[in-house]
Amino acid sequence: MAKFLQRLQSPSGERPGAAWWAFVVIASLILALLPQTLGLAQLLDLSVVLVLALLALSMSFLWGYIGILSFGQTAFFGTGGYVYAVAAMNFDSTTLPFLLGIVLPMLLAAVLGYFMVYGKLSDIYFSVMTLVITLIMNKAMRATSGSQYVVGDVRLNGQNGIPGVPPLQVPWNPEVTLFIDHVYYLAAALLILVYIGLRLLLTTSFGRVMIGIRENEQRIELLGYDARRYKLLAFILSGALAGLSGTMFAIWGNFVAPEMFGLDRAAEVIIWVIVGGKATLIGPIVGVGIIQYLTSWLGMQGVGQVTLVLGVILIVFVLAFKDGLVPTLGNLLLRLVGADPESRIKKGSDLEKGSDL
Amino acid sequence: MKDVAGTTLIETRQLVKSFGGVRATDTVDFILKEGELRCLIGPNGAGKSTFFKLLTGQIAPTSGNILFDGDDVTGLSSFEIARQGIGIKNQKPDVFDGLSARENLWLAAQFDTDKKTADRRVERVVDELKLGAFVHKLVGELAHGQRQWVEIGMVMARSPRLILLDEPSAGMDQEERVRTAELLKALNTTTTIVVVEHDMQFIKRIADVVTVFHRGKILREAHVDVVLRDPEVRNVYLGRTEVV
Numbered sequence: 001m002a003k004f005l006q007r008l009q010s011p012s013g014e015r016p017g018a019a020w021w022a023f024v025v026i027a028s029l030i031l032a033l034l035p036q037t038l039g040l041a042q043l044l045d046l047s048v049v050l051v052l053a054l055l056a057l058s059m060s061f062l063w064g065y066i067g068i069l070s071f072g073q074t075a076f077f078g079t080g081g082y083v084y085a086v087a088a089m090n091f092d093s094t095t096l097p098f099l100l101g102i103v104l105p106m107l108l109a110a111v112l113g114y115f116m117v118y119g120k121l122s123d124i125y126f127s128v129m130t131l132v133i134t135l136i137m138n139k140a141m142r143a144t145s146g147s148q149y150v151v152g153d154v155r156l157n158g159q160n161g162i163p164g165v166p167p168l169q170v171p172w173n174p175e176v177t178l179f180i181d182h183v184y185y186l187a188a189a190l191l192i193l194v195y196i197g198l199r200l201l202l203t204t205s206f207g208r209v210m211i212g213i214r215e216n217e218q219r220i221e222l223l224g225y226d227a228r229r230y231k232l233l234a235f236i237l238s239g240a241l242a243g244l245s246g247t248m249f250a251i252w253g254n255f256v257a258p259e260m261f262g263l264d265r266a267a268e269v270i271i272w273v274i275v276g277g278k279a280t281l282i283g284p285i286v287g288v289g290i291i292q293y294l295t296s297w298l299g300m301q302g303v304g305q306v307t308l309v310l311g312v313i314l315i316v317f318v319l320a321f322k323d324g325l326v327p328t329l330g331n332l333l334l335r336l337v338g339a340d341p342e343s344r345i346k347k348g349s350d351l352e353k354g355s356d357l
Numbered sequence: 358m359k360d361v362a363g364t365t366l367i368e369t370r371q372l373v374k375s376f377g378g379v380r381a382t383d384t385v386d387f388i389l390k391e392g393e394l395r396c397l398i399g400p401n402g403a404g405k406s407t408f409f410k411l412l413t414g415q416i417a418p419t420s421g422n423i424l425f426d427g428d429d430v431t432g433l434s435s436f437e438i439a440r441q442g443i444g445i446k447n448q449k450p451d452v453f454d455g456l457s458a459r460e461n462l463w464l465a466a467q468f469d470t471d472k473k474t475a476d477r478r479v480e481r482v483v484d485e486l487k488l489g490a491f492v493h494k495l496v497g498e499l500a501h502g503q504r505q506w507v508e509i510g511m512v513m514a515r516s517p518r519l520i521l522l523d524e525p526s527a528g529m530d531q532e533e534r535v536r537t538a539e540l541l542k543a544l545n546t547t548t549t550i551v552v553v554e555h556d557m558q559f560i561k562r563i564a565d566v567v568t569v570f571h572r573g574k575i576l577r578e579a580h581v582d583v584v585l586r587d588p589e590v591r592n593v594y595l596g597r598t599e600v601v
């Protein structure tokens with residue numbers, strides 16, 4: 001137990017052990033069985049947590065693995081949603097729109113990332129630039145209320161958004177469309193796969209070089225690696241993930257609107273990741289869950305200034321638990337089981353700093 | 358491989374680097390033959406580290422040229438120069454603090470090869486540098502001297518043609534210094550090396566030709582015994598008689 005808990009720190013390049021796989025299996029089982037006990041409304045709430053967790057992972061993986069802070073993952077999230085919506089309403093099938101909802105944000109990330117990475121933007125400008133991009137896209141999308149803004153048969157509708165986004169069809173049987181519980185299962189499966197994929201990515205040499213860049217970009221270059229290439233590839237991957245999240249969001253809500261690109265959403269992503277902890281992959285997922293439920297609970301209590309409350313939470317977390325909830329709780333648990341969280345450094349195995357989670 | 362009469366490995370022509378008004382490197386013409394083990398000395402601020410950073414593309418020269426193995430490498434970025442076969446240990450330890458020593462070495466070793474070969478290279482370096490005792494520890498938790506060893510190991514793991522070491526023995530105790538000197542001599546049988554050092558005992562142990570930097574310029578370049586007796590060198594750099 002102590003050994004398992006000792007791994008609640010930032011990801012390392014070692015292969016995940018049996019404990020990690022056990023954790024994945026148990027979490028999958030829980031996700032698979034939950035619909036038995038939940039009503040449709042609760043399932044709907046939980047589904048969006050899973051969908052948004054993909055968006056959180058797209059940011060935390062960039063930040064936690066390679067050290068790039070992107071404030072504007074919503075640019076790809078919104079693009080994914082709109083691409084799916086517009087394509088699904090134009091085409092008969094939803095399979096291609098689903099794929100386009102991933103590929104087009106990925107291409108957008110490739111183009112933007114290319115200019116930002118190869119344009120030698122310093123880290124802080126990179127962060128600001130991503131935020132500016134998503135705000136511009138938000139503004140642009142709001143400005144499409146005129147009837148001249150159509151793509152195929154679909155009006156973009158400006159700030160009113162596009163209602164009636166078609167549900168996802170089963171690729172091999174277009175007659176059947178996914179209902180609420182199916183969307184839940186799909187979201188859960190995608191999240192688990194992405195989680196496993198990102199963790200295993202670290203065991204590849206690509207993943208290790210990413211961590212090297214996070215630790216010391218200069219040294220990575222002096223060893224002969226072109227850090228820009230790795231940064232661009234990581235950014236493209238994160239764009240694809242955010243696009244997938246946006247596509248699923250459109251499917252989940254049958255609706256897209258410019259808020260998907262907006263400042264509130266962009267800020268929320270940052271809050272999820274900081275509250276949950278960027279250093280682990282599980283942290284941001286937990287962060288999404290907590291914040292989503294807190295937001296709806298505050299809404300039900302009639303608290304008007306939800307954003308304000310979230311802002312305060314963010315500040316508390318930045319000041320009090322700067323590693324985020326999951327790593328902090330991990331260290332706490334370690335103390336409870338009698339292990340010194342710092343001592344893992346002295347004991348000696350490549351996993352010491354490593355988190356399997 | 359003391360083939361000092363052999364081919365020129367690295368050369369600078371009229372190399373200049375200005376920081377604002379300061380000429381940290383001032384029209385330096387430097388030639389190093391394949392197989393040499395050269396020491397660079399000079400007082401603090403003489404421009405030694407800047408010169409190394411120019412050679413490895415960490416900073417771009419204001420003017421002048423750098424030739425490596427006959428090719429003009431001026432203006433290449435540091436990863437391109439690293440791929441040409443130049444490895445450097447900077448003055449300030451430049452390692453991956455959040456990773457274990459082994460992972461540090463592994464990142465260096467696996468650059469141009471498969472995992473198996475990389476693992477072998479790591480083992481070789483761990484053996485040669487006797488890093489076994491702390492290879493699993495986080496580099497950020499190591500003593501300064503040990504961090505230096507890890508960084509030297511990273512440079513060695515890449516098997517470059519030219520190794521630049523900026524004050525490798527700083528922060529090491531006497532025994533470690535002797536070991537470092539012996540290591541450099543052994544390395545020199547296969548690799549060309551330039552070392553920036555302050556420790557005169559260390560320099561005498563390893564050096565043949567010494568280049569003295571002063572205010573960005575090359576002040577002298579001669580055999581270590583000649584240089585250390587040179588009154589001008591003693592004047593600008595040593596200022597102390599007991600070292601000779």
Ligand SMILES: Nc1ncnc2c1ncn2[C@@H]1O[C@H](COP(=O)(O)OP(=O)(O)O)[C@@H](O)[C@H]1O
Nearest residue numbers: 376379381399400401402403404405406407408
């Ligand atoms: N990045 C920099 N910006 C401004 N001045 C610098 C910079 N790097 C070095 N210098 C200046 O260049 C001169 C040479 O420094 P350096 O190469 O570090 O000397 P040394 O390694 O011989 O002690 C010093 O005057 C130093 O202040």
Ligand SMILES: [Mg+2]
Nearest residue numbers: 405406407448
């Ligand atoms: Mg120096």
